[in-house]
Amino acid sequence: MKITKRLFVKLAGATALAGALAGPAAAWEPTKPVDFVIMAGAGGGADQIARFLQSVAEKKDLMNRPLVPNNKGGGSGAEALIALNTSRDPDHTILVTLNSFFTTPLRQENLGIDVMTFSPVAMMGVDPFILWVHKDSGITTFEEWLEEVKKGGYVMGGTGKGQEDSLVITYLEQAFDLDIKYIPYKGGGDVAKDLAGKQVMATVNNPSETKGFYANGDVVPLLSFSDERMEAFPDVPTLKEKGADFSYYNQRAVVGAPGQSDEAAAYYQDLFETIYETEEWQNYMDTESISPLWLSPEEQKDYWATQVERHKELLAAMGE
Amino acid sequence: MEILGLLTDGVLVSLMPINILLIVIGVTLGLFIGAMPGLGSVNGVAILLPITFLVPPGSAIIFLAAIYYGAMYGGAISSITLGIPGASTAVATTFDGRPLAMKGRASLALVTAALASFIGGTVSNVLFTIFAPMLAKVALAFGPPEIFALMLLAFATFVGLGGDDIPKTILSICLGLVFAAVGFDEISGAPRLVFFDIPGFLHGINFLVLAIGVYGIGEMIWTIESTRGEITTTEAKMSVKGIVNDSKEGMKRGWKGTAIGSFLGFFVGILPAAGATPGSLMSYGVAKMVARKPGEFGKGHPGGVAAPEAANNSASTGAMLPMLTLGIPGSPTTAILLGGMVIWGLTPGPRLFIEQPDFVWGLIGSFYVSNFFAVLVNLAFIPLFIWMLRMPFTVLAPLIFVLSVVGGYAATQDMHDVWLMLAFGFGAFFLRKLDYPLAPAVLAIVLGPIAEPTLRQSLLLSSGDATIFFTRPIAGPITIIAIILILLPLLKFIRDKFSGKTKREV
Structure with a gap:
C-alpha cells in the first residue's frame, strides 16, 4: 500500500509539472503484466539494457504488475514494431528501442509503420560509437x-x-x-x-x-x-x-504502443523517470559509457522527427 | 593450484545448509520446469532471476545454477514418457527415449538419461576447471567459416548413416531448411517466405513448434491409428532392484553414447553460436554413426538416450565459457544469466577470471554440487514419472494433446504457432506413413539458422570463393571430414553394385 501511495504522489507531482491532466481522477495503473518488447535478440546491448531496467523495477518494487521481457529482434526490429503497431492492448505494451526504430520503417515502407504515432515514454540515454x-x-x-x-x-x-x-x-x-x-x-x-x-x-x-x-x-x-x-x-x-562534422549515437529509449491512453503514458513516463533517477541506472550509464540525455515527452517527439529526417539522408547516402 | 583452492571454497560455500536448501529447491523446480513442454531452462532462469535479488549474489548464483541443472535433467522426462520434447535441448532424447518407453522400458530410459546427464555434467565441469582459459582462445578462433564447417559436419553425421533411406533423409533435411528460412533474413533484413502475408510467419518457425508437432501430435495420431482406439497401457514396472539393473544395462549399452555426448557436447557448447541443442543433436548423430548396429538407433537404444542427455548437460557448462570469458552467451539461458551478472555488478569478459576469480569458481563449484543433487532428486522422482506412464492411453492422449498445445504456445506466445504445430503433427504422421525419417528435419531447423548466416558471411569474407572452407587451418579438416561422411554411403552403394550385392547390410 505504501508503495502505491508513494507512486501516486509522485505521479500527481509529475502530471502537475507537465501541466497536463491535473484532475481528481485516480491514477492509472496496469491491471495485468506489461508486455516489455525488446527490439533485439537475447544477449545483445539493447537486451541487456531492457533486462537491467526490468530488474531495477523489480528490485525497487516500483510496479504492481511485472514487466515481462519479450525479445522480438527479427528483421532489424521490424517484428517488434509490427507487434506494437498491431497491439490489441496498447496500454500494456511498451518497447525498448534503438535506432532501428527510425531506420527500419524507412527501409521497409511496406510495413506501414509511422513512428510518430508511437507514444513517447522515456529517453534513458544515448550510446556512443x-x-x-x-x-x-x-x-x-x-x-x-x-x-x-x-x-x-x-x-x-x-x-x-x-x-x-x-x-x-x-x-x-x-x-x-x-x-x-x-x-x-x-x-x-x-x-x-x-x-x-x-x-x-x-x-x-x-x-x-x-x-x-x-x-x-x-x-x-x-x-x-x-x-x-x-x-x-x-x-x-x-x-x-x-574535421568532419559528424556524430552518431544509438538511442536507448522506451516508447509506448500507438494508441496508448494519456493516463497509461503518464504512468510509464513517471515509472521510467523514477528508474532513470535510481543510483542503479546512473551507475549503469557510467560503467557502460552511455551518455545521459533526458528528454521530456514533447522533446522526445521533436527528437524523433529530427532523427527520422537525418536517417533519411544517411540511408539515401548509402543508396538504400 | 590456486584454482583448486578457489573451487574448493566454491564447493564448500554451496554445501552450507541454506545453500543446500536452495539447491534442492532449485533442482526440483528446474526438474519440473524442464519437464513441462515449452518451458526450459531459459524460462526457468528468466522467471526466477528477479527472486535472486532478494538473496546475496553468492546464493543467487547457486540457486540459478541449480535451476539450470535441474531443467537440463527434466527435459528428458517428458521426451521419454510422453514423447514430447520437454525442452529444446531434449529433442534428440525423444528419438530413442520414446521407443524405449513404448516397449515398457521407460525406467531404463529414464535411469540412463539421469546417469548420462550426471556423467556429462561432471566431465564438462572437470574440463571447464582445467581448460577454461585455454578454451576461450579456441572459441575465438572459430569464425564464420569454422562454424559453417562444423554445421556441415553435423548434417553429414545424419546423411552419412547407413540404415536410413538417403534420398528421403536429404528431402527431410531440405524441408527443415526451408522452414528454418522462414521469417526475416538476418543478412539483408528482408522478410522471406511469409506465406499468405500471415504476420505469424514474420518471427520465423520456432523449432520447438516443429519438434512438438512432430513428436507430440504426430506420435499421438500414430498411436491412435495403430491401436485403433483399443484401450492399452504401457507395461511399466518399478522397483529399487529395477533401478539398479537398469543403471547397469543403461551404462553397459550407453557408455559409448555417454562418452561421445560428454566431450562433443562440451566442445559444441563452448562455441558462442551453437549451444546445447545442436550439441545434443550432433552427439546423437555421432553415437549412431560409431555404434556397432546403427540400425538399432531410433528403435529404442539406450545409447540414443545417453548421447544427447550427456551432451546437453555437458554443453550447459560449456556454454558458460564464452559467456564468462568473452561476454557472449553460448545459449539463450546463458544470455539471461549474463543479464543477471550485469545486474549483480559483474563484467563478463576476458578480465573476469582475473578480477573476479571467487565468483567464477564459486559458480563452477556450485555446478558440481548442483549436478550431484540433480541426479539424486531426478532418480527419486522416477517412480512418479513411471506411474504416469501406466495411465491408459485414453487418458494419456488428451494429456499429451494439452501439453503439446501449451508447449507450442509457450515458445512464442502466439496462437499462430499452435495451428502450425497441429499442421506439422498431421504432416509428420503422413510422412511417417511413407517412411520418411523426421529427425533430420528437426536437426535442419536447429542448425539452419546457424549454418546459413555463417555460410554467407564466409562467402562475403572470401568474395564468393568457396575454397575458404578448405584453406583455413581449422575449417579445412572439418569440411573434408564432413564431405567424406556425406560421400561414404555413395561409395558403399557403388561398391555394392559392382560386387553384385543388391542389398546392403544395415
Whole structure:
C-alpha cells in the first residue's frame, strides 16, 4: 500500500509539472503484466539494457504488475514494431528501442509503420560509437588506419546493412574515399568477439559491447563518433576533431504502443523517470559509457522527427 | 593450484545448509520446469532471476545454477514418457527415449538419461576447471567459416548413416531448411517466405513448434491409428532392484553414447553460436554413426538416450565459457544469466577470471554440487514419472494433446504457432506413413539458422570463393571430414553394385 501511495504522489507531482491532466481522477495503473518488447535478440546491448531496467523495477518494487521481457529482434526490429503497431492492448505494451526504430520503417515502407504515432515514454540515454581495431594490427591512430584501409581489401564487421554501425562506416567511406568490405552479424556481441578473434579487421561498436576485450588489451579504440571526447576514453579523438562534422549515437529509449491512453503514458513516463533517477541506472550509464540525455515527452517527439529526417539522408547516402 | 583452492571454497560455500536448501529447491523446480513442454531452462532462469535479488549474489548464483541443472535433467522426462520434447535441448532424447518407453522400458530410459546427464555434467565441469582459459582462445578462433564447417559436419553425421533411406533423409533435411528460412533474413533484413502475408510467419518457425508437432501430435495420431482406439497401457514396472539393473544395462549399452555426448557436447557448447541443442543433436548423430548396429538407433537404444542427455548437460557448462570469458552467451539461458551478472555488478569478459576469480569458481563449484543433487532428486522422482506412464492411453492422449498445445504456445506466445504445430503433427504422421525419417528435419531447423548466416558471411569474407572452407587451418579438416561422411554411403552403394550385392547390410 505504501508503495502505491508513494507512486501516486509522485505521479500527481509529475502530471502537475507537465501541466497536463491535473484532475481528481485516480491514477492509472496496469491491471495485468506489461508486455516489455525488446527490439533485439537475447544477449545483445539493447537486451541487456531492457533486462537491467526490468530488474531495477523489480528490485525497487516500483510496479504492481511485472514487466515481462519479450525479445522480438527479427528483421532489424521490424517484428517488434509490427507487434506494437498491431497491439490489441496498447496500454500494456511498451518497447525498448534503438535506432532501428527510425531506420527500419524507412527501409521497409511496406510495413506501414509511422513512428510518430508511437507514444513517447522515456529517453534513458544515448550510446556512443567507437572505431576499434585489433591490437595486433599495430594501428594506433585514425590516420594510420586510413592509410591501411586505402591499401584495399579491408574487412569490417557490423550488425547489418542499414544498421547503426553501417551508417557510420558508409559515412567514413564517402568522407575519406574508402572501400570497405562489410560483413553483417547477428548482434554487437558477435561483432566484438570476431574482432577479438581477428575474423574481421575493424568494427564500429558501442563501448558496452567491446569493453571486456578493451579492458584485456585485445582491441584498441581509434576514434569516437561522439560530439565531445568521452570520459572513459579521454585519449581517443572524435571524428569532429578530424574535421568532419559528424556524430552518431544509438538511442536507448522506451516508447509506448500507438494508441496508448494519456493516463497509461503518464504512468510509464513517471515509472521510467523514477528508474532513470535510481543510483542503479546512473551507475549503469557510467560503467557502460552511455551518455545521459533526458528528454521530456514533447522533446522526445521533436527528437524523433529530427532523427527520422537525418536517417533519411544517411540511408539515401548509402543508396538504400 | 590456486584454482583448486578457489573451487574448493566454491564447493564448500554451496554445501552450507541454506545453500543446500536452495539447491534442492532449485533442482526440483528446474526438474519440473524442464519437464513441462515449452518451458526450459531459459524460462526457468528468466522467471526466477528477479527472486535472486532478494538473496546475496553468492546464493543467487547457486540457486540459478541449480535451476539450470535441474531443467537440463527434466527435459528428458517428458521426451521419454510422453514423447514430447520437454525442452529444446531434449529433442534428440525423444528419438530413442520414446521407443524405449513404448516397449515398457521407460525406467531404463529414464535411469540412463539421469546417469548420462550426471556423467556429462561432471566431465564438462572437470574440463571447464582445467581448460577454461585455454578454451576461450579456441572459441575465438572459430569464425564464420569454422562454424559453417562444423554445421556441415553435423548434417553429414545424419546423411552419412547407413540404415536410413538417403534420398528421403536429404528431402527431410531440405524441408527443415526451408522452414528454418522462414521469417526475416538476418543478412539483408528482408522478410522471406511469409506465406499468405500471415504476420505469424514474420518471427520465423520456432523449432520447438516443429519438434512438438512432430513428436507430440504426430506420435499421438500414430498411436491412435495403430491401436485403433483399443484401450492399452504401457507395461511399466518399478522397483529399487529395477533401478539398479537398469543403471547397469543403461551404462553397459550407453557408455559409448555417454562418452561421445560428454566431450562433443562440451566442445559444441563452448562455441558462442551453437549451444546445447545442436550439441545434443550432433552427439546423437555421432553415437549412431560409431555404434556397432546403427540400425538399432531410433528403435529404442539406450545409447540414443545417453548421447544427447550427456551432451546437453555437458554443453550447459560449456556454454558458460564464452559467456564468462568473452561476454557472449553460448545459449539463450546463458544470455539471461549474463543479464543477471550485469545486474549483480559483474563484467563478463576476458578480465573476469582475473578480477573476479571467487565468483567464477564459486559458480563452477556450485555446478558440481548442483549436478550431484540433480541426479539424486531426478532418480527419486522416477517412480512418479513411471506411474504416469501406466495411465491408459485414453487418458494419456488428451494429456499429451494439452501439453503439446501449451508447449507450442509457450515458445512464442502466439496462437499462430499452435495451428502450425497441429499442421506439422498431421504432416509428420503422413510422412511417417511413407517412411520418411523426421529427425533430420528437426536437426535442419536447429542448425539452419546457424549454418546459413555463417555460410554467407564466409562467402562475403572470401568474395564468393568457396575454397575458404578448405584453406583455413581449422575449417579445412572439418569440411573434408564432413564431405567424406556425406560421400561414404555413395561409395558403399557403388561398391555394392559392382560386387553384385543388391542389398546392403544395415
